[in-house]
Amino acid sequence: xxxxxxxxxxxxxxxxxxQWACPAHTPVPEYIRLxxxxxxxxxxxxxxxxNVFPGILGRTCDxxxxxxxxxxxxxxxxxxxxxxxxxxxxxxxxxxxxxYKEDIRHLLPQPAAQKNGRRIACIGAxxxxxxxxxxxxxxxxEVVVYDGDRLAGGMMRTQIPKFRLPEAVIDEETGYILDxxxxxxxxxxxxxxxxxLDEGYDAVFVGCGAPRGQDLDIPGRKAAAxxxxxxxxxxxxxxxxxxxxxxxRVVVLGGGNTAMDCCRSARRLGGEDVKVIVRSGxxxxxxxxxxxxxxxxxxxxxxxxxxxxAFTHNGGRLTGVTFQKVxxxxxxxxRRTLVATGEPDPHxxxxxxxxxxxxxxxxxxxxxxxxxxxxxxxxxxxxxxTMQSTLPNVFFGGDAAFGPKNIIWAVAHGHEAxxxxxxxxxxxxxxxxxxxxxxxxxxxxxIHAWRYDNAISNDRRLRVPLRDVSAALKNIRIEVExxxxxxxxxxxxxxxxxxxVQTVFSNRLCIECDACMDICPMDxxxxxxxxxxxxxxxxxxxxxxxxxxxxxxxxxLKTGRVMVKDEDVCLHCGLCAERCPTGAWDMQKYLLVxxxxxxxxxxxxEAQAAVT
Amino acid sequence: xxxxxxxRLHHPSLAKNRVGFTRRDYEGKISTxxxxxxxxxxxxxxxxxxxxxxxxxxxxxxxxxIGCSSKTPDYFLGxxxxxxxVHGRMPSVLTGxxxxxxxxxxxxxSGDGDSASxxxxxxxxxxxxxxxxxxxxxxxxxxxxxxxxxxxxxxxxSRSKKGQSNNDAPIDLVTLALVMGATYVARGFSGDKTQLVxxxxxxxxxxxxxxxxxxSPCITFNNHSGSTKSYDYVREHNExxxxxxxxxxxxxxxxxxxxxxxxxxxxxxxxxxxxxKLHEDYDPTDRIRAMSYIQEHAARGEVVTGLxxxxxxxxxxxxxxxxxxxxxxxxxxxxLCPGAKALEKINASLx
Numbered sequence: 001x002x003x004x005x006x007x008x009x010x011x012x013x014x015x016x017x018x019q020w021a022c023p024a025h026t027p028v029p030e031y032i033r034l035x036x037x038x039x040x041x042x043x044x045x046x047x048x049x050x051n052v053f054p055g056i057l058g059r060t061c062d063x064x065x066x067x068x069x070x071x072x073x074x075x076x077x078x079x080x081x082x083x084x085x086x087x088x089x090x091x092x093x094x095x096x097x098x099x100y101k102e103d104i105r106h107l108l109p110q111p112a113a114q115k116n117g118r119r120i121a122c123i124g125a126x127x128x129x130x131x132x133x134x135x136x137x138x139x140x141x142e143v144v145v146y147d148g149d150r151l152a153g154g155m156m157r158t159q160i161p162k163f164r165l166p167e168a169v170i171d172e173e174t175g176y177i178l179d180x181x182x183x184x185x186x187x188x189x190x191x192x193x194x195x196x197l198d199e200g201y202d203a204v205f206v207g208c209g210a211p212r213g214q215d216l217d218i219p220g221r222k223a224a225a226x227x228x229x230x231x232x233x234x235x236x237x238x239x240x241x242x243x244x245x246x247x248x249r250v251v252v253l254g255g256g257n258t259a260m261d262c263c264r265s266a267r268r269l270g271g272e273d274v275k276v277i278v279r280s281g282x283x284x285x286x287x288x289x290x291x292x293x294x295x296x297x298x299x300x301x302x303x304x305x306x307x308x309x310a311f312t313h314n315g316g317r318l319t320g321v322t323f324q325k326v327x328x329x330x331x332x333x334x335r336r337t338l339v340a341t342g343e344p345d346p347h348x349x350x351x352x353x354x355x356x357x358x359x360x361x362x363x364x365x366x367x368x369x370x371x372x373x374x375x376x377x378x379x380x381x382x383x384x385x386t387m388q389s390t391l392p393n394v395f396f397g398g399d400a401a402f403g404p405k406n407i408i409w410a411v412a413h414g415h416e417a418x419x420x421x422x423x424x425x426x427x428x429x430x431x432x433x434x435x436x437x438x439x440x441x442x443x444x445x446x447i448h449a450w451r452y453d454n455a456i457s458n459d460r461r462l463r464v465p466l467r468d469v470s471a472a473l474k475n476i477r478i479e480v481e482x483x484x485x486x487x488x489x490x491x492x493x494x495x496x497x498x499x500x501v502q503t504v505f506s507n508r509l510c511i512e513c514d515a516c517m518d519i520c521p522m523d524x525x526x527x528x529x530x531x532x533x534x535x536x537x538x539x540x541x542x543x544x545x546x547x548x549x550x551x552x553x554x555x556x557l558k559t560g561r562v563m564v565k566d567e568d569v570c571l572h573c574g575l576c577a578e579r580c581p582t583g584a585w586d587m588q589k590y591l592l593v594x595x596x597x598x599x600x601x602x603x604x605x606e607a608q609a610a611v612t
Numbered sequence: 613x614x615x616x617x618x619x620r621l622h623h624p625s626l627a628k629n630r631v632g633f634t635r636r637d638y639e640g641k642i643s644t645x646x647x648x649x650x651x652x653x654x655x656x657x658x659x660x661x662x663x664x665x666x667x668x669x670x671x672x673x674x675x676x677x678i679g680c681s682s683k684t685p686d687y688f689l690g691x692x693x694x695x696x697x698v699h700g701r702m703p704s705v706l707t708g709x710x711x712x713x714x715x716x717x718x719x720x721x722s723g724d725g726d727s728a729s730x731x732x733x734x735x736x737x738x739x740x741x742x743x744x745x746x747x748x749x750x751x752x753x754x755x756x757x758x759x760x761x762x763x764x765x766x767x768x769x770s771r772s773k774k775g776q777s778n779n780d781a782p783i784d785l786v787t788l789a790l791v792m793g794a795t796y797v798a799r800g801f802s803g804d805k806t807q808l809v810x811x812x813x814x815x816x817x818x819x820x821x822x823x824x825x826x827x828s829p830c831i832t833f834n835n836h837s838g839s840t841k842s843y844d845y846v847r848e849h850n851e852x853x854x855x856x857x858x859x860x861x862x863x864x865x866x867x868x869x870x871x872x873x874x875x876x877x878x879x880x881x882x883x884x885x886x887x888x889k890l891h892e893d894y895d896p897t898d899r900i901r902a903m904s905y906i907q908e909h910a911a912r913g914e915v916v917t918g919l920x921x922x923x924x925x926x927x928x929x930x931x932x933x934x935x936x937x938x939x940x941x942x943x944x945x946x947x948l949c950p951g952a953k954a955l956e957k958i959n960a961s962l963x
Contacts, residue, residue, distance in 0.1 A: 512843065513829070518652055
């Protein structure tokens with residue numbers, strides 16, 4: 001293998017698994033160390049710069065970072081499942097930063113003193129649009145945000161129940177953005193994109209989400225329509241207080257996170273016998289594992305492998321739902337088909353049904369003759385990097401771009417679209433993307449002292465304290481999760497392996513004394529003769545079994561051998577560097593910050609600089 | 613010196629041996645030696661060898677004297693018996709322990725100061741008595757604990773870190789051990805574990821006095837260009853005479869070698885050490901030839917390593933003394949004291 005080029009920004013970025021997995025590339029270990037140090041405001045700002053909604057995401061994020069977390073690859077597990085390998089509770093530590101921060105308003109960018117004369121329209125006031133607004137408004141752009149709802153937040157406000165995300169958090173974090181001099185026009189639903197373009201905006205960003213819930217067209221749907229509700233519409237009505245109760249027996253159809261929100265909301269609005277009934281098996285459900293756990297914790301059964309067949313009714317009154325029992329069969333390509341088991345069709349009695357079987361994009365308000373092309377699924381044709389549509393000054397992001405995803409993806413799209421808009425309106429090539437800012441700084445403080453806690457905690461993942469179920473179910477506005485307190489947060493934060501503190505090796509300094517190899521608790525380091533990657537992976541101190549994790553290969557050493565480090569399970573404990581007599585190993589903090597629109601000019605980058 | 617404990621977490625593929633332990637179970641406390649010390653590599657090699665041999669840690673007694681090397685038993689086999697004795701007196705204590713309980717595996721850990729200076733006499737006698745042990749000399753050519761003066765194994769003409777030349781003739785512990793009658797004599801290098809681990813394994817299996825002189829660079833005081841015990845010097849002048857491919861108690865040897873490439877040494881406990889020859893004319897069962905070979909190469913400035921001598925018919929101290937099979941420390945008063953009548957009888961026979 002060739003020596004690893006550690007100057008390529010992606011190399012060390014990939015080692016920080018959480019940051020690599022985060023669509024917005026939030027510097028996770030950086031803020032976790034700040035949380036451990038009780039520096040909550042700074043931890044909040046590191047988040048705010050990258051992901052815009054730390055308080056909201058700290059409660060609701062889909063957490064792509066957690067399955068990627070190295071911690072879950074290094075812990076022991078017992079065959080009986082009593083001890084599980086678990087990632088650091090990254091998401092809930094983000095919430096700690098939001099909960100315990102002081103007033104951070106002085107750290108936020110100021111509204112532009114002078115407008116630059118460019119006007120941007122954002123359609124929809126959800127996470128994608130608000131990110132565009134946050135990135136562009138401080139640069140002097142005049143940003144107008146339209147939304148059909150009176151308040152900003154989009155799906156964060158309408159679809160996520162208040163017992164998971166209190167209204168105050170939404171108000172606070174959308175407020176930080178609107179206070180940047182953004183012109184928010186709530187209650188103004190856009191019926192025509194052409195009309196918006198005709199108003200002379202320099203660029204338009206479409207962040208209207210995927211606002212249409214999929215319906216279930218089976219017998220009885222029309223006859224019992226009064227008691228059958230589309231999940232996301234029903235949640236929105238609950239959020240705005242238009243719906244305050246539901247009947248006692250409720251069936252929720254669907255296995256995604258919306259279904260979980262529906263059943264838990266129903267439980268709080270009078271539903272006593274609430275069931276979730278899903279076509280797929282339990283493991284195959286789209287809902288996040290923790291959301292399923294939360295629903296079951298509230299006494300809601302999840303029934304699987306049941307395909308809805310018909311709504312039964314009596315004189316316009318819903319009486320229940322009939323299902324067909326199925327099992328999943330996979331073909332050679334891993335494609336799933338549901339095959340009837342032939343057992344009798346079960347019937348579940350209920351008084352109301354919530355249908356949460358998926359969401360669709362809908363763009364009835366975009367004229368098809370203004371130059372925006374759509375693909376066969378009805379989604380706009382976009383450049384995946386720039387978010388630009390076939391009409392050069394119209395951009396898409398969030399669920400409106402590639403179909404339903406989640407908040408953190410919407411934020412990432414927003415950042416990219418803002419970069420594109422800024423470049424377009426400055427006459428720069430939109431396709432040329434600015435490189436992220438990176439730095440690599442030694443953490444050595446003294447002979448065996450580092451700027452980070454290198455001792456490895458043996459604690460298992462800590463549980464976030466919950467409100468007692470009976471109290472939680474009484475009021476739909478009472479938040480269930482209490483969040484970590486500072487002591488729990490410190491313990492959990494110490495489980496982080498500081499993967500951003502990189503092991504940096506210099507072959508010129510190495511004397512091949514084996515000290516690093518001997519001390520490494522994970523047998524990551526080997527000195528051996530070079531070979532191709534497949535060969536090297538098999539003959540290291542411990543086999544390198546995870547092909548997604550890189551091998552760090554040095555230049556040739558004095559004996560003709562090379563140092564090979566398997567990045568997969570490195571604890572970043574720094575013992576290799578502590579035992580190295582010549583400083584050939586050093587622990588260096590790699591900080592990668594994504595470049596946002598006009599980064600050099602924003603207060604955001606100053607805030608980032610202030611805390612790092 | 614490291615302040616944090618070595619993390620308990622380990623590689624997911626870390627395997628257990630036949631007695632149910634992982635390699636990590638054979639570790640000790642974290643080393644307080646200088647970073648990069650050759651001794652730490654030797655500790656790692658001992659850990660590896662004991663794990664591979666499926667040794668139960670409680671069956672090992674590690675004994676040491678004084679010095680950097682003699683501190684190391686704290687850094688491996690944390691669940692074994694240990695005795696940090698007086699300077700240069702480890703062989704006597706080891707001999708006593710071995711006489712009292714012949715069932716333990718004895719590991720003597722010493723250095724060039726402890727063995728070649730203050731303990732030279734003890735070193736010589738423990739070899740000639742044939743105590744069943746593995747005696748490791750962690751040889752760096754300097755007194756590391758007292759800031760790097762030459763030790764008795766420093767080569768004549770080698771230079772200290774400050775530039776002084778050594779005028780005294782060196783003591784070659786390998787040659788001395790051969791002269792004194794050790795039955796397993798080897799030399800290794802801390803920077804070459806592929807050679808060292810099998811040397812330690814077969815020494816542990818050897819039923820007699822086994823000694824390994826291990827060149828172990830002192831990173832702080834003896835790793836400079838004028839030194840003959842530095843990483844670079846030893847690597848450049850290392851002449852390995854053979855490689856131990858494996859040692860097996862009973863299993864069939866199946867690996868294929870062309871005739872003349874290997875030597876099988878069958879020991880009388882049934883184990884076989886298979887050596888792959890690197891120097892064609894070297895016969896590790898010929899003690900006299902071994903001595904002259906080592907001296908010839910030393911005169912050329914070469915450091916001969918590998919298994920230098922093994923006596924397949926080795927005999928240990930208990931055999932020579934004709935003691936009972938049962939460890940002496942488990943014999944009761946009735947067995948140890950034959951009583952007044954027996955004494956009368958003995959006395960009568962001497963009158």
